[in-house]
Amino acid sequence: MKTHAAILNLIKYICGTLVFLGIGIFSYGVYVSDYQGLVGIGVGTIMSAAFIWIMGTFLVATEEMVNKHGEGKRTLL
Numbered sequence: 001m002k003t004h005a006a007i008l009n010l011i012k013y014i015c016g017t018l019v020f021l022g023i024g025i026f027s028y029g030v031y032v033s034d035y036q037g038l039v040g041i042g043v044g045t046i047m048s049a050a051f052i053w054i055m056g057t058f059l060v061a062t063e064e065m066v067n068k069h070g071e072g073k074r075t076l077l
Contacts, residue, residue, distance in 0.1 A: 004060050011056035018049035 026042025029035065 004064060007056065007060055011053060011060075015049045015053040015056075018045055018052070022046035022049060 022042045022045030024042070025038055025045060029038025029040075029042055
């Protein structure tokens with residue numbers, strides 16, 4: 001379980017950093033720069049952070065279920 005918590009903490013920090021970076025790029029593209037391509041890059045960064053978070057959480061949950069295979073089954077004997 002310690003490795004799962006470490007992976008989830010790593011995902012949390014990576015995705016949090018990417019979200020703040022994306023918000024910064026998006027805000028800079030909308031309010032400061034005349035280059036509208038930065039808006040798309042900012043939105044893409046935010047969406048990639050969300051995708052990484054969803055996939056990381058899914059993979060940790062899947063690994064947890066695979067490692068606990070058969071613990072919840074009851075037998076009749």
